[in-house]
Amino acid sequence: MSTHYLPEGLPAPAQEPIAQPYWEGTRAGKLVIQKCAGCGKHQWGPEWVCHRCHSFDLGWAEVAPRGRIYSWQRPHHPVHPALNGHGPYLIVLVELPGADGVRMVGNLLGDPLQEVAIGAEVEAVFEPHDAATPPYTLVQWRLVE
Amino acid sequence: MSERTLRGKVAIAGIGETTYYKHGKSPDAEFKLALEAILNACRDAGVDPREVDGFASYGGDRSDGPRLAAALGIHELRFSNMHWGGGGGGVAAAVANAGAAVHSGMANCVIAFRSLAQGQFARYGRGNQAAAIGGDDAFLAPYGLMSPAQRFAMKITRFMTQHGIRHEVLRAIALTSYHHAQTNPRAVMNGRPLDVAKYEDSRWIIEPFHRLFDCCMENDGAAAVLVVPAERARDMPHKPTYLLGAAQGGHHRSAAPVHNAPDYASAHFPTVAKNLWSMAKLGPKDVDVLQAYENFTGGVLLGMIEHGMVSAEEANEFMVPENLRFDTGRLPLNTSGGNLAECYMHGLEMVNEAVRQLRGTASNQVRDPKVSLVIGGPMVTPVSSLILGTEETL
Numbered sequence A: 001m002s003t004h005y006l007p008e009g010l011p012a013p014a015q016e017p018i019a020q021p022y023w024e025g026t027r028a029g030k031l032v033i034q035k036c037a038g039c040g041k042h043q044w045g046p047e048w049v050c051h052r053c054h055s056f057d058l059g060w061a062e063v064a065p066r067g068r069i070y071s072w073q074r075p076h077h078p079v080h081p082a083l084n085g086h087g088p089y090l091i092v093l094v095e096l097p098g099a100d101g102v103r104m105v106g107n108l109l110g111d112p113l114q115e116v117a118i119g120a121e122v123e124a125v126f127e128p129h130d131a132a133t134p135p136y137t138l139v140q141w142r143l144v145e
Numbered sequence B: 001m002s003e004r005t006l007r008g009k010v011a012i013a014g015i016g017e018t019t020y021y022k023h024g025k026s027p028d029a030e031f032k033l034a035l036e037a038i039l040n041a042c043r044d045a046g047v048d049p050r051e052v053d054g055f056a057s058y059g060g061d062r063s064d065g066p067r068l069a070a071a072l073g074i075h076e077l078r079f080s081n082m083h084w085g086g087g088g089g090g091v092a093a094a095v096a097n098a099g100a101a102v103h104s105g106m107a108n109c110v111i112a113f114r115s116l117a118q119g120q121f122a123r124y125g126r127g128n129q130a131a132a133i134g135g136d137d138a139f140l141a142p143y144g145l146m147s148p149a150q151r152f153a154m155k156i157t158r159f160m161t162q163h164g165i166r167h168e169v170l171r172a173i174a175l176t177s178y179h180h181a182q183t184n185p186r187a188v189m190n191g192r193p194l195d196v197a198k199y200e201d202s203r204w205i206i207e208p209f210h211r212l213f214d215c216c217m218e219n220d221g222a223a224a225v226l227v228v229p230a231e232r233a234r235d236m237p238h239k240p241t242y243l244l245g246a247a248q249g250g251h252h253r254s255a256a257p258v259h260n261a262p263d264y265a266s267a268h269f270p271t272v273a274k275n276l277w278s279m280a281k282l283g284p285k286d287v288d289v290l291q292a293y294e295n296f297t298g299g300v301l302l303g304m305i306e307h308g309m310v311s312a313e314e315a316n317e318f319m320v321p322e323n324l325r326f327d328t329g330r331l332p333l334n335t336s337g338g339n340l341a342e343c344y345m346h347g348l349e350m351v352n353e354a355v356r357q358l359r360g361t362a363s364n365q366v367r368d369p370k371v372s373l374v375i376g377g378p379m380v381t382p383v384s385s386l387i388l389g390t391e392e393t394l
């Protein structure tokens, strides 16, 4: 049985150099995002410059893998052949209050037909794709009990 | 010092389009469709096509200006312009860019157009088929977030939820477009009416706010307008349609990566609308007829709210079909059927409809309109909108 939320065959992330520390972090079960060495603020997704102070000295920092649901959707229509016949699934936009409110997109684990509430507390679940070439890890979310 | 504005400086003197087809059904290549729409706009304006000296488009149109100029034997190409951004976000901007070229003296007679043949090329509602994917999509596609509907759905979820707006508002927008298409012979959905039951029974594309009929069609065809100096338009066959205001762009970091725009639940018009009203020296209450681009019905609502046409608080009450119809409505909306039911020509068909309304030649003619607002593709970035008016509004 697959330990992945969505079926095999969706595009893998190209682990581009600009985001290398993020991808390395996920392999180690850590959430690592950009944190500007100039002004100390977090930003996401990866950029070449800090949008606040224009420093190019963008460091990386581990952040708490906790957030809350900012918005959500339950797609039914398959937008990729790998999703044909799969049925509905949940995508959430998660805000990280511990990292200047940056947002990340992932799937909400559990029953795909569950009710979803904006503001609900979630925690990250690291989903390794070890058989991929190269291997990668996705960041999924589950409700905090 | 003279005021820097396009208000009243240029006019749309000609409009044209091809037959509109279901996606993949055009017998003609995309480039040929573009040529046909351009020739029709020139004929409508009574202008020799060889006199056209500029082209403006958007959404990555594949029919490029220099090739069109060569194919049409145009004497001299003076302006060739592509507006950044995908889809119909740039529809009003392309018309405005044509207008800016004409007003500045860079060109005299400029076509703004869009051509699309999705049988010949790829469709929009399908995800990228590559094995590995980079950029923003590396953080989205592996989670099954790939289509335009999915890129915008969470904006709509948050806005509707936070403001307590009911899905009936979106249903009213869909019903209105389909209603108008039934009396527009150009409309692809002419003869395919929609009622409440059919809407409610339609399948989910995305919960909680995107049923099938909340989503635009995908079509083949082309449409074009011809922009000339205002004084010249007065000597041409049709009553001139003047450009009163135009604005494009987006507010603070609206293109921030991976869904990080600070004002997320937005169609990205707050500053654009402010600049639009300022140039036009008009306000929302002056609009007689509104064309608001439907990629998805939720975007129509957000765009209307951000232009001040309705408030979030009054949306549930005001947004009912009776208020939006061409004959009974306080705010006639998408009077040709729009992207949902006339044709998804990335909104250029809506500019043509705005012109027809002001000329008094629309299939669903509003009574004596003077000011026409066109809101371009919402929720993308950059977005754009424009205001057209009759001679009396100058």
Ligand SMILES: [Zn+2]
Pocket (backbone or CB within 6 Å): A036, A037, A038, A039, A040, A041, A050, A051, A052, A053, A054, A055
């Ligand atoms: Zn900084």
